[in-house]
Amino acid sequence: MEFDWSYTIGLLWSRDFWNATLLVVELSLASWIISVILGFFVALSHRSGFLAVRKIASVYVWFFRSLPLLVLLIFVYNLPQAFPSTGSFLSIPFISGLIAIVLSETAYIAEIHRGALVSVSKGQYEAGHVLGLSRSGIQRLVVIPQALRIALPSLANEFISIVKLTSLVSVISLAEILLVGQRYYTQNFKVIETMVAVAFYYVLIVTVFDTLLKALERHLDFSNRLTALSKAGADGADSASDLPSIVERVDSQPAIRLDRGGKSFGDNSVFNNLNLAVRQGEVVSIIGPSGSGKTTLIRSLNGLETLDQGIVYLKEKPFIAGREEQLGRTLPKAKNEMLELGMVFQSFNLFPHKTVLGNVTLGPRYHNRGSVGEIRSSARAILSQVGMLAHENKYPHQLSGGQQQRVAIARALAMKPSVLLFDEPTSALDPETVGEVLRIMADLAKSGRTMIIVTHEMKFALEVSDRVIFMEGGKVIFDGSPNALREELLRDVRLADFVRL
Numbered sequence: 254m255e256f257d258w259s260y261t262i263g264l265l266w267s268r269d270f271w272n273a274t275l276l277v278v279e280l281s282l283a284s285w286i287i288s289v290i291l292g293f294f295v296a297l298s299h300r301s302g303f304l305a306v307r308k309i310a311s312v313y314v315w316f317f318r319s320l321p322l323l324v325l326l327i328f329v330y331n332l333p334q335a336f337p338s339t340g341s342f343l344s345i346p347f348i349s350g351l352i353a354i355v356l357s358e359t360a361y362i363a364e365i366h367r368g369a370l371v372s373v374s375k376g377q378y379e380a381g382h383v384l385g386l387s388r389s390g391i392q393r394l395v396v397i398p399q400a401l402r403i404a405l406p407s408l409a410n411e412f413i414s415i416v417k418l419t420s421l422v423s424v425i426s427l428a429e430i431l432l433v434g435q436r437y438y439t440q441n442f443k444v445i446e447t448m449v450a451v452a453f454y455y456v457l458i459v460t461v462f463d464t465l466l467k468a469l470e471r472h473l474d475f476s477n478r479l480t481a482l483s484k485a486g487a488d489g490a491d492s493a494s495d496l497p498s499i500v501e502r503v504d505s506q507p508a509i510r511l512d513r514g515g516k517s518f519g520d521n522s523v524f525n526n527l528n529l530a531v532r533q534g535e536v537v538s539i540i541g542p543s544g545s546g547k548t549t550l551i552r553s554l555n556g557l558e559t560l561d562q563g564i565v566y567l568k569e570k571p572f573i574a575g576r577e578e579q580l581g582r583t584l585p586k587a588k589n590e591m592l593e594l595g596m597v598f599q600s601f602n603l604f605p606h607k608t609v610l611g612n613v614t615l616g617p618r619y620h621n622r623g624s625v626g627e628i629r630s631s632a633r634a635i636l637s638q639v640g641m642l643a644h645e646n647k648y649p650h651q652l653s654g655g656q657q658q659r660v661a662i663a664r665a666l667a668m669k670p671s672v673l674l675f676d677e678p679t680s681a682l683d684p685e686t687v688g689e690v691l692r693i694m695a696d697l698a699k700s701g702r703t704m705i706i707v708t709h710e711m712k713f714a715l716e717v718s719d720r721v722i723f724m725e726g727g728k729v730i731f732d733g734s735p736n737a738l739r740e741e742l743l744r745d746v747r748l749a750d751f752v753r754l
C-alpha cells in the first residue's frame with residue numbers, strides 16, 4: 254500500500270488536531286508551572302531544620318519517583334469509585350491528568366531545585382546575612398535568582414518530558430494528540446500516515462517551547478551580559494577619590510567587645526575565655542599563624558559563627574550571647590545592631606546576578622534607607638571613593654579580584670556601619686591587585702573608622718593599625734601598638750620569625 258501523503262498533509266489543517274495541540278500546551282504548561290512552584294517548596298523542605306519536615310519531603314520524592322505515571326493517572330481518575338465526593342472534579346480528565354502529572358513531576362523537579370540550591374555557595378547566604386537580610390529576604394533576593402538560572406536548563410528539559418508524557422493521558426480519554434490520532438486510524442487504518450501527523454504536532458510544540466525557554470535561559474544568564482561603561486565614571490577610570498573623614502576618633506567607649514568568648518568545633522577548641530575590646534575609631538589588625546582562630550574570632554563577632562560561651566557587646570549593649578549563656582535565651586533578635594557591623598570577606602561574596610551598582614544598593618534598598626534615587630546616588634559616591642564608578646554597570650565576573658574586593662568594600666560601606674570587619678581581604682588576590690585593596694583600606698583607616706582586620710599583610714598591619722594582636726593556638730600572645738610590636742620583635746625570636754618584615 255502506498256503512503257498517502259495528501260491524507261497526512263490534510264491532517265496538518267485538522268481542527269481536531271489543533272484543538273488537541275492547544276490542550277497539550279495548556280496541560281503541559283499548567284503541570285510544569287505548578288510543579289516548578291511546588292517542587293521548590295519540597296526542595297526547601299528537604300533543607301529544613303526540622304527532621305520531620307525533611308523526612309516528609311524525602312518520602313514524597315521517593316514515592317512519587319517510584320510510581321509509573323500511567324499507574325498514577327489510572328489511580329487518580331478512578332479515585333471517585335472509592336471516594337464519590339471527589340467525582341465532581343476528578344471525573345474531568347483534564348483535572349485528574351493535571352493532578353497526576355503534577356504529583357509525579359513535583360518529585361522530579363524538587364530534585365532539580367535541590368541540586369541548584371546546593372550549588373549556591375555558603376558565602377552568598379553569609380553576604381546576605383551581614384547585610385541584615387531576613388531568611389526569606391536572602392532566598393528572594395540572593396538564592397532564588399541564582400538557583401533558578403542554574404536549574405533552568407534542567408527545568409526546560411523537564412517541560413519537554415511533560416509534553417511527551419501528556420500522551421499517556423489518552424488512557425483516561427482526554428482528547429489529546431495521540432487519542433485524536435488513534436480515533437482517526439481506527440476508522441481508516443492509515444496508521445503510519447496518521448502517526449506522522451501526530452509526530453508533527455509534538456515536534457512543533459517541543460520546538461516552539463524549546464526556542465522560547467532557550468531565549469529565557471539566555472536572558473537570565475548574567476555571565477553573558479555585556480555592559481556599557483557608565484558615562485559618569487568612564488573618565489575616572491580606576492582611580493579612587495579621597496575617602497572623607499566620617500567618624501571622629503573617640504577613644505573612650507569600646508565600639509565592640511567580646512567578653513569570655515569560647516568556641517569549639519566538635520572536640521577542637523579554637524579559643525576559650527578570650528577577651529577583645531576595640532574602641533571607637535580604632536584600627537586593630539589580628540595576625541597569627543594558620544589555624545590560630547583569627548577568622549573564627551572575627552566571624553563570631555557578627556554571628557556568622559555561633560559562640561559556645563561569652564557575650565559580644567556593641568557600644569556596651571549585649572548583642573550576641575554564646576549558646577551556653579543564660580542571657581542567650583532572653584536577648585532580642587539584634588537586627589538593627591547587625592547593620593552596625595559591615596563585613597568584607599576573603600572571597601568577596603559579591604552577588605553574581607547583580608551589577609556592581611546592584612550589589613551596593615541591595616542592602617540600603619532592602620532596609621528602605623531612602624528613595625531609589627537617593628540610594629543610587631549615595632552608592633555612586635561610594636563607588637567613586639573606591640575607584641569603581643566606571644564599572645557600575647558591570648557584573649562581578651567581568652571584574653578582576655581586586656576590583657571585586659573594592660566593590661565588596663563599597664557594599665559594606667553603603668550600609669554606613671559603625672564597625673568594619675575584614676576577614677583576610679587580600680588573601681584571594683593576585684599579588685598585583687593586593688595593593689589597590691590595601692590602599693582603599695589604608696584610606697578608610699585614616700578616615701577614623703573602627704576597623705578589625707584579620708590579615709597576613711604584616712607590613713600593612715604595622716603601618717595602618719593602632720593596635721596589632723598576635724594570636725596563636727586561640728590565645729592572644731601579643732596585643733599592643735605597632736611600635737610596641739617592633740620592640741617586642743627584637744626580644745621574641747619566634748614572633749620575629751613569624752612577622753618577618
Ligand SMILES: Nc1ncnc2c1ncn2[C@@H]1O[C@H](COP(=O)(O)OP(=O)(O)OP(=O)(O)O)[C@@H](O)[C@H]1O
Binds near residue numbers: 521550
Ligand atoms: N567550620 C569549621 N568546622 C570545623 N573546624 C573549623 C571550622 N572553621 C574553622 N575550623 C577550625 O578552627 C581552627 C581555627 O580556624 P580559623 O580559620 O579560625 O584559623 P585562622 O587563624 O583564621 O587560619 P587561617 O589564617 O589559615 O585562615 C582550625 O583548626 C580550623 O580547622
